Amino acid sequence: MRRLRILVADDHPVVRGGLRQLLSEAPDVGDVGEAADPQQILDAARTGTWDVIVLDLGLPGRGGLDVLRILKDEQPGRPVLVLSMHAEDQYAIRALRAGAAGYLTKEAAPDKLLEAIRKVAAGGRHVSPAVAEQLAGAIGGDATGAPLHAALSDREFEVLRLIASGKTVGDIAGVLSLSVKTVSSYRARILDKMGLRNNAELMKYAMEHRLVDLDL
Known part of the structure; x- marks a missing residue:
């Protein structure tokens, strides 16, 4: 069985370490890389053969959405799963429009994170039913109730x-x-x-x- 290679992109060492430990214990995960700032993330993405990039949006300097857009411009086929501290209703639609394959909050259970990673690695998209409804409304031009x-x-x-x-x-x-x-x-x-x-x-x-x- 080919094991997944995952790049964890987050500016907090504790978060990166925790995710590395969690992912390394999964039987279908192989290499787990780390990157702490926008330049490290872009360099690692350009030089590595990652199956999935797990990206935080709250990066110092250049924001995570900018990094996401660059990643998708340079490597449109590589899935990026956004893992954010922000609630879905604040960032999910923007992240998906920028090219993310999925959006998950850091409050999600570990098994949900692994499920999302496997899904986007296989070419799918991971969004909650609430986000799917928001996205459908945004595409249809329905701004009712939008902040x-x-x-x-x-x-x-x-x-x-x-x-x-x-x-x-x-x-x-x-x-x-x-x-x-x-x-x-x-x-x-x-x-x-x-x-x-x-x-x-x-x-x-x-x-x-x-x-x-x-x-x-």
Whole structure:
């Protein structure tokens, strides 16, 4: 039996170590690699022959959605399973649109993670019934009940999260390799689309909807 080769991409050593131990105990899993930041993840993906990449979205610097898009642009056939601390209703649709083969929260039971990995490795997709319904609604253009941030583009959404984490426009420009003027334009569009007046209201909204990682 050919055993799966899995790359675990997460910036927290404890999480990587725990996942490595869990996966290594599965009889159908072989090599388990680790990567801690966006550049390590991309380098490992480019040089390794992984069957599945298990990717966290809360990465430092360049966000996990950006990394996901690059991975899918460079290797569209390689499945990426997103394993995130964020609830499905906050990130799942964006991750699937960016090319993820599945989405799972870190609260999932170990057997569910292994089930999801095996499914995407075999060419399937892993989504909960709730996410499948959200995705169908999004494709059909039904935005009923959607949160305000659902109207944002992926880049606007990323800028929102960085602002909410306390970063200045200059900080964000450096992180995303954009000009300060461009980041300011994104900020203005975000406030306009969401009907918010200032950063304070934006930060309050992000905290209420659990969109912010304070270690970004």
